[in-house]
Amino acid sequence: MYMHNNKGKNLQIDATDHVAPGGLLSRRLFLNSALATTAALATTRAAYGQEDMVGEGQEDWTLYPGSDALEYGERSRFEVDRVRRTAGPGYQNEEFASLRTIVHRARTPHQDLMGTITPSGLHFELTHHGIPDIDPEQHAVVIHGMVKQPLKYNIEALENYPTITREHFLECSGNSLALWSEKPQEWNLQRMHGLLSGSQWTGVPLSTLLDECGVSPDAKWIIAEGADSGSLSRSIPIDKALKDSMIAIYQNGERIRPGQGYPMRLFNPGYEGNTSVKWIRSLHVTDRPAMSRFETSTYTDKMPDGKALQFTLEIDVKSMITRPSNAMSLKKHGLYEITGLAWSGKGKIDRVEVSVDGGKTWAEAALEGPIQSIMLTRFRIPWLWQGEPAILQSRAIDEFGRVQPSRSELVEARGTKGTYHYHGYQSWGVGTNGKISNVYT
Amino acid sequence: MYMRKTLIIAGLLMSTQMGVAQESRFGVPATQADIDKRFWSVFPDGEFLPEGEGNVAEGAELFEYNCNLCHNYPDENDPNKNAIGKLFGGHETMGTDNIDRTIGSYWPHPTTVFNYIRRAMPLIAPMSLTNSEYYSLTAYLLHENGIIGENDVINKDTLPKVQMPNRDGFVNAYPDIPEKYRTKQ
Numbered sequence: 001m002y003m004h005n006n007k008g009k010n011l012q013i014d015a016t017d018h019v020a021p022g023g024l025l026s027r028r029l030f031l032n033s034a035l036a037t038t039a040a041l042a043t044t045r046a047a048y049g050q051e052d053m054v055g056e057g058q059e060d061w062t063l064y065p066g067s068d069a070l071e072y073g074e075r076s077r078f079e080v081d082r083v084r085r086t087a088g089p090g091y092q093n094e095e096f097a098s099l100r101t102i103v104h105r106a107r108t109p110h111q112d113l114m115g116t117i118t119p120s121g122l123h124f125e126l127t128h129h130g131i132p133d134i135d136p137e138q139h140a141v142v143i144h145g146m147v148k149q150p151l152k153y154n155i156e157a158l159e160n161y162p163t164i165t166r167e168h169f170l171e172c173s174g175n176s177l178a179l180w181s182e183k184p185q186e187w188n189l190q191r192m193h194g195l196l197s198g199s200q201w202t203g204v205p206l207s208t209l210l211d212e213c214g215v216s217p218d219a220k221w222i223i224a225e226g227a228d229s230g231s232l233s234r235s236i237p238i239d240k241a242l243k244d245s246m247i248a249i250y251q252n253g254e255r256i257r258p259g260q261g262y263p264m265r266l267f268n269p270g271y272e273g274n275t276s277v278k279w280i281r282s283l284h285v286t287d288r289p290a291m292s293r294f295e296t297s298t299y300t301d302k303m304p305d306g307k308a309l310q311f312t313l314e315i316d317v318k319s320m321i322t323r324p325s326n327a328m329s330l331k332k333h334g335l336y337e338i339t340g341l342a343w344s345g346k347g348k349i350d351r352v353e354v355s356v357d358g359g360k361t362w363a364e365a366a367l368e369g370p371i372q373s374i375m376l377t378r379f380r381i382p383w384l385w386q387g388e389p390a391i392l393q394s395r396a397i398d399e400f401g402r403v404q405p406s407r408s409e410l411v412e413a414r415g416t417k418g419t420y421h422y423h424g425y426q427s428w429g430v431g432t433n434g435k436i437s438n439v440y441t
Numbered sequence: 442m443y444m445r446k447t448l449i450i451a452g453l454l455m456s457t458q459m460g461v462a463q464e465s466r467f468g469v470p471a472t473q474a475d476i477d478k479r480f481w482s483v484f485p486d487g488e489f490l491p492e493g494e495g496n497v498a499e500g501a502e503l504f505e506y507n508c509n510l511c512h513n514y515p516d517e518n519d520p521n522k523n524a525i526g527k528l529f530g531g532h533e534t535m536g537t538d539n540i541d542r543t544i545g546s547y548w549p550h551p552t553t554v555f556n557y558i559r560r561a562m563p564l565i566a567p568m569s570l571t572n573s574e575y576y577s578l579t580a581y582l583l584h585e586n587g588i589i590g591e592n593d594v595i596n597k598d599t600l601p602k603v604q605m606p607n608r609d610g611f612v613n614a615y616p617d618i619p620e621k622y623r624t625k626q
Contacts, residue, residue: 291553
């Protein structure tokens with residue numbers, strides 16, 4: 001059978017290419033470029049009766065010299081609507097929003113992005129007390145408490161240390177929270193899953209600095225505080241701090257931006273976003289948590305028995321399909337690539353499986369390497385859609401064999417009132433008309 | 442430059458033993474003033490609570506001027522009622538799976554109230570009141586939630602002793618989520 005893929009190329013598909021019912025095809029089809037592309041590049045050089053300038057028919061940008069390079073580069077003017085929307089229409093009453101709330105949310109538009117690194121300007125931001133405008137000359141972090149020698153480091157001091165560079169995802173524990181809702185909410189992909197991003201972070205391992213201060217063997221926690229107008233504070237287990245936390249000063253190769261904690265932030269790989277305290281200025285070494293607001297009243301998960309889970313710090317194994325998703329619709333029958341992101345706060349992604357029949361059958365997707373620990377991993381699998389209704393789902397398995405639960409498995413264990421740490425499936429229902437919506441199975 | 446980096450790495454390899462302060466290479470000793478300026482936490486057992494004292498009556502007045510604008514919802518049907526932290530009520534929801542997250546029905550530690558409002562409130566002018574005024578506001582919030590009496594005073598000795606209604610409502614999930622709440626997988 002011959003089909004057109006969504007880029008209009010011809011493709012030969014036979015029965016052995018189907019890996020699961022519903023049109024899921026062997027990932028080899030895309031991987032090995034085994035596409036029987038027969039696109040003929042038509043030669044359009046015709047014999048002209050008279051001699052034209054040779055550039056006849058070229059676009060202006062080919063015919064006129066372009067502009068000078070900018071001091072700081074910008075995106076194409078045709079791409080500027082790919083932005084982080086801070087709130088959807090009707091999300092909050094405008095007047096109220098400006099007067100009474102200052103919790104700002106800017107979400108990553110995953111429907112527009114590819115690869116695994118989120119451009120710095122599209123990295124999600126959630127700030128409880130706004131973004132401070134910090135003069136780096138006047139900023140420093142102090143490490144104190146149960147240490148031999150309390151020390152103070154400014155950005156200049158930190159710049160002297162050998163740095164480490166790691167690619168890591170960061171996810172707000174409130175990401176995807178509408179999937180806890182008893183009925184499916186029509187939040188688009190960006191609003192639903194946009195409090196998640198991936199970046200390259202460069203900084204000084206916290207263990208290096210803690211070592212210099214001489215941490216007491218009885219220390220168990222570190223209380224981190226920021227310099228924002230809420231002096232945001234979280235308690236971090238010392239085991240984590242010594243294992244892989246860093247004071248990050250660069251993001252994607254340039255100094256961290258104000259919304260990400262300029263000039264320095266704590267970064268705790270794989271932990272819920274709020275613990276990676278931005279604008280870090282105090283690290284108090286102690287033997288117990290401080291029980292700050294953001295580890296008691298907020299970011300705690302209400303369970304069916306009336307209790308609440310506290311210090312649910314590590315992000316579970318999770319994935320979502322970004323294309324197709326409810327941020328778009330399928331315009332014609334044919335070949336599509338299902339692609340999305342998988343991540344785990346513990347380590348590497350081992351496998352991602354995709355279903356187009358609401359979880360009845362699954363096929364393994366191809367993972368795009370290199371697969372990095374505690375980083376987004378992109379998966380993809382070809383899908384032939386011939387107009388039948390479908391439910392697209394992905395489930396990730398990490399290197400420790402942890403399997404992402406379905407929504408109903410998660411709800412069975414934790415109820416629907418948890419608010420935070422949703423990590424079950426995202427199910428995209430595809431109608432016969434190609435319209436895509438958030439559904440539950 | 443290359444030489445210096447090599448030396449730093451050699452230094453790093455030597456600094457292994459935890460608990461032994463290394464000569465800091467680039468940090469400078471932090472003074473008490475450096476620390477006090479940046480460290481605002483207080484602990485449930487009362488550690489780091491400052492001197493000063495407050496009461497409910499003064500707290501009520503302070504609340505009226507500094508907090509009411511954003512935190513008072515006379516209209517129960519106001520759709521924005523829960524958009525920012527709801528501070529009062531919700532006692533009837535305790536023990537259910539949808540417990541209201543108010544100070545009275547949800548917050549497990551009294552010190553968290555002082556810890557948070559002193560560093561962060563009023564939202565548009567944080568740290569603009571005195572320690573005694575923050576103690577008074579804490580007293581008012583606890584009283585309005587039916588937790589302390591009208592004439593109780595709040596200071597560094599009395600605050601940690603306040604018994605919060607939901608003090609047993611939390612389950613520690615670090616390092617592992619208790620079996621009961623884990624998914625089958």
